[in-house]
Amino acid sequence: KQEGRNAYRLYRCDIDVQARDHLTMETDLRNTVEHGDGLEMAYQPLVSRQTGALVSAEALLRWHHPTRGLISPDEFIPVAERSGLIIPLGERVLEMVLGQIRTWQDQGIQPVPVAINLSARQFWQEGFIDTVIAKLSHYKVAPSAISFELTESTLLNKQAQGIEILQRLRQLGCRIAIDDFGTGYSSLSYLQELPIDTLKIDRSFTRTLGGEKRGNGAIVAAVSGLARELDLCLVAEGVETQEQWDILGTYQVEMIQGFLTGHPMNSDDFTQRLMARPSK
Ligand code: C2E
Ligand code: CA
Numbered sequence: 389k390q391e392g393r394n395a396y397r398l399y400r401c402d403i404d405v406q407a408r409d410h411l412t413m414e415t416d417l418r419n420t421v422e423h424g425d426g427l428e429m430a431y432q433p434l435v436s437r438q439t440g441a442l443v444s445a446e447a448l449l450r451w452h453h454p455t456r457g458l459i460s461p462d463e464f465i466p467v468a469e470r471s472g473l474i475i476p477l478g479e480r481v482l483e484m485v486l487g488q489i490r491t492w493q494d495q496g497i498q499p500v501p502v503a504i505n506l507s508a509r510q511f512w513q514e515g516f517i518d519t520v521i522a523k524l525s526h527y528k529v530a531p532s533a534i535s536f537e538l539t540e541s542t543l544l545n546k547q548a549q550g551i552e553i554l555q556r557l558r559q560l561g562c563r564i565a566i567d568d569f570g571t572g573y574s575s576l577s578y579l580q581e582l583p584i585d586t587l588k589i590d591r592s593f594t595r596t597l598g599g600e601k602r603g604n605g606a607i608v609a610a611v612s613g614l615a616r617e618l619d620l621c622l623v624a625e626g627v628e629t630q631e632q633w634d635i636l637g638t639y640q641v642e643m644i645q646g647f648l649t650g651h652p653m654n655s656d657d658f659t660q661r662l663m664a665r666p667s668k
């Protein structure tokens with residue numbers, strides 16, 4: 389019984405530490421968002437599985453913390469979501485990406501479409517689409533130069549309203565992808581109703597391809613059939629090996645994203661990648 393009490397204390401203590409850490413992180417993040425320094429976008433290539441050509445990029449947020457160094461978005465995005473900071477932070481992301489596309493265009497470098505991750509709170513924020521329209525026009529960037537990635541959980545329970553927002557984004561000319569597909573809750577009939585362009589198969593399914601566990605290929609195969617049936621582009625995330633690449637070919641996956649074909653990289657390195665494309 390004595391031990392039980394101690395264990396309980398320790399546990400409470402851990403929670404306090406965690407809460408304090410989150411609070412500090414929130415304060416630091418608020419400062420960063422207000423002053424705008426320490427934030428940067430990384431760009432990860434998406435390549436065609438058929439030709440290997442660079443066809444698109446995903447923009448991934450990086451935060452250089454003043455004392456802790458680089459912090460993973462998996463750590464600070466949840467803090468931003470809980471605190472509401474994700475709204476101004478998301479706007480900064482949009483500005484950084486559109487600013488980057490503007491720079492490429494000014495330099496005469498033909499960009500590829502860039503995908504931007506959206507948190508549920510951003511997607512459901514009043515005036516989100518107006519913000520997108522205003523920023524596109526400020527940076528003089530065409531809507532077709534960007535796409536948005538959202539997860540299945542974003543649309544959970546609010547399908548009808550969600551479809552409306554998706555439709556407006558697509559009418560603008562932005563493309564939509566469902567991120568981490570297969571890990572969420574979508575029923576297949578609901579997927580049919582969604583005005584989207586792309587499915588991104590979650591890394592957890594790619595990772596085990598070629599491995600021992602039975603059934604992983606079956607999931608990729610099923611999602612592939614679904615994508616073909618619904619006329620959606622299919623992307624495999626987290627592709628790290630040549631073996632995975634080869635197997636994905638047998639499932640008619642169109643696009644590959646992963647360390648095999650490029651890590652997320654800073655804008656200078658990604659610009660090199662853009663310029664290295666054979667000219668048409
Ligand atoms: P995500 O949208 O699923 O992004 C893909 C993550 O997988 C990225 O992690 C990327 O670096 C990583 N990755 C890519 N290829 C591979 C691979 O071959 N192997 C492995 N092991 N990992 C790979 P990252 O950059 O740490 O981002 C983590 C998550 O943070 C993202 O997951 C996304 O949900 C969120 N995030 C990142 N940037 C933003 C942003 O600007 N806004 C919002 N709302 N969320 C963001
Ligand atoms: Ca994503």
Ligand code: CA
Nearest residue numbers: 567568588625
């Ligand atoms: Ca993903």
Ligand code: CA
Nearest residue numbers: 539567568590
């Ligand atoms: Ca993810």
